[in-house]
Amino acid sequence: MNKNIFFGHNDLRFLYFRYKDSVYYSISIFITVIIVSVILVFKVVIPQMDNYFSIHNESLDLQSKINTINENITLMSNIDKPKLNQQLQTAIQALPSDKDFSGIVNAISDTAVSSGVSVEDFSFHFYNKQGKLQAKDSSLVPIEISIITNGSINNQKKFLVSILQKIPLAQVLSVDGDSGTLNINMQYYYKPFSKTEYKEDKPISQINNADAALINNLSTWKTRSFDIDNENRNPESSSSATPLF
Amino acid sequence: MSSNINLLDFNTKVKQKKSFKGKRVLRFISIGMLFTVSASSIIFFLLIALSPIPQLRKQKDIASSNLASSQEDIVKLSLVNERITSIKSFIAKRKNFGDEVNFIQGKLTSDVSINAIILQKESVFVTLSSKSLLSLNEFINKISTGEGIERFKSIKIKTISKEEGKNVFVLTVSLET
Numbered sequence: 001m002n003k004n005i006f007f008g009h010n011d012l013r014f015l016y017f018r019y020k021d022s023v024y025y026s027i028s029i030f031i032t033v034i035i036v037s038v039i040l041v042f043k044v045v046i047p048q049m050d051n052y053f054s055i056h057n058e059s060l061d062l063q064s065k066i067n068t069i070n071e072n073i074t075l076m077s078n079i080d081k082p083k084l085n086q087q088l089q090t091a092i093q094a095l096p097s098d099k100d101f102s103g104i105v106n107a108i109s110d111t112a113v114s115s116g117v118s119v120e121d122f123s124f125h126f127y128n129k130q131g132k133l134q135a136k137d138s139s140l141v142p143i144e145i146s147i148i149t150n151g152s153i154n155n156q157k158k159f160l161v162s163i164l165q166k167i168p169l170a171q172v173l174s175v176d177g178d179s180g181t182l183n184i185n186m187q188y189y190y191k192p193f194s195k196t197e198y199k200e201d202k203p204i205s206q207i208n209n210a211d212a213a214l215i216n217n218l219s220t221w222k223t224r225s226f227d228i229d230n231e232n233r234n235p236e237s238s239s240s241a242t243p244l245f
Numbered sequence: 246m247s248s249n250i251n252l253l254d255f256n257t258k259v260k261q262k263k264s265f266k267g268k269r270v271l272r273f274i275s276i277g278m279l280f281t282v283s284a285s286s287i288i289f290f291l292l293i294a295l296s297p298i299p300q301l302r303k304q305k306d307i308a309s310s311n312l313a314s315s316q317e318d319i320v321k322l323s324l325v326n327e328r329i330t331s332i333k334s335f336i337a338k339r340k341n342f343g344d345e346v347n348f349i350q351g352k353l354t355s356d357v358s359i360n361a362i363i364l365q366k367e368s369v370f371v372t373l374s375s376k377s378l379l380s381l382n383e384f385i386n387k388i389s390t391g392e393g394i395e396r397f398k399s400i401k402i403k404t405i406s407k408e409e410g411k412n413v414f415v416l417t418v419s420l421e422t
Contacts, residue, residue: 023268026268026272027267027268027271029275030268030271030272030274030275031271031275033275033276033278033279034271034274034275034278037275037278037279037281037282038278040282040286041282044282044286045282045285045286045289048285048286048289048290048293049285049289051289051293052289052292052293055293055296055298056296058298059296059297059298059301062298062301062302062305063301065305066301066304066305066308069305069308069309069311069312070308072312072315072319073308073311073312073315076312076315076318076319077315079318079322081318084318084321084322084325085321087325088321088324088325091324091325091328091329091332092324092328094328094332095328095331095332095335139331140331140335153346153350153359156346157343157346157347157350158343160341160342160343160346161341161343161344164339164341164343169332169335169336169339171335171339171340172339172340172342172364173365173366174363174364174365174366175342175362175363175364176362176363176364177361177362177363178359178360178361178362182362189335191328191331193324194327196320196323196324196327198316198319198320198323200309200312200313204319204322204323205322205326206322207322207325207326207329211325211326211329211333214329214332214333214336215325215329218332
């Protein structure tokens with residue numbers, strides 16, 4: 001049996017007219033508004049808020065990156081380029097990027113001449129990056145060199161001190177001998193160029209005063225290079241040179 | 246049967262008053278929430294729409310292109326810094342054997358000579374010879390006091406002998422640094 005009293009008695013329009021003056025009508029409207037508002041808070045306002053804060057953070061991040069880039073531009077525009085080239089040259093001479101045999105031989109010869117010792121014999125030992133002589137600083141690759149020097153104890157001592165004040169930089173590992181002859185084991189190092197990871201928004205570190213002073217100090221340790229061709233052309237200079245090897 | 250002769254019930258008025266108060270509170274809450282939701286939504290929409298990100302991105306691109314012209318110098322600078330860091334730690338760690346020789350030589354008297362010397366990272370072996378045992382004794386006394394104690398962890402006399410032909414005393418000392 002059809003329970004409808006009349007056709008459309010459950011329609012919304014009928015229900016509206018039936019309950020519009022009732023207290024329940026307004027209460028239901030208010031509750032609906034509150035529920036919809038709560039839903040809107042969770043579905044619209046909070047995501048909008050998240051979005052706003054992420055945009056705000058991004059803009060702050062961008063602003064700080066722009067400031068860093070501008071600081072980098074100021075730093076690079078104020079840098080003394082010839083001085084930087086000189087500092088780079090000194091740093092590379094002190095710690096070469098590859099095996100610098102001529103530099104090593106020049107340093108030893110120069111030190112021997114200035115200390116008054118003669119170098120009788122020398123030998124190089126090479127180790128690859130995985131070699132047992134790997135230095136503590138993993139990026140440094142050692143070249144071991146053994147030399148035999150002749151001279152008085154004072155001159156030998158002078159040699160041991162002076163060799164540390166020459167570039168490329170050397171380290172004396174051990175010394176064995178008597179007052180006349182010393183067998184010196186040394187290590188020279190080279191450091192291959194690593195891939196420079198440059199990010200424009202990272203602050204560029206300037207060469208600080210202590211480092212600049214160290215580079216200046218290293219530049220005074222440069223060795224006199226022996227130009228074989230010139231010495232051959234000029235017999236006077238070759239006759240005055242001290243025989244080393 | 247009701248004893249009250251009034252047709253209107255007083256309790257109904259009180260109930261009506263209560264329901265009116267509740268309705269007013271609900272209306273206030275619903276309108277307030279609707280207003281808050283719409284206002285905050287509009288405010289956030291405007292803040293998002295007016296964000297400075299596009300202008301900042303443009304500024305960053307311009308600044309980056311300006312910096313790109315100095316890229317070569319930046320690489321040089323980073324290379325210098327990288328090398329100097331290694332050089333600094335290397336210089337700080339390496340040992341100066343000249344100092345050791347100087348120290349030992351400073352403790353010798355004129356009639357004592359160094360026959361042999363072995364300098365290693367953590368130890369020094371020195372063989373001395375002298376015609377006088379007193380001079381060798383003086384050397385041992387000198388290195389085992391003052392600066393010698395600070396410099397060396399242990400001082401050991403390895404051998405002491407006399408070379409009959411040359412009539413000299415030979416002393417071998419091991420010093421651990």
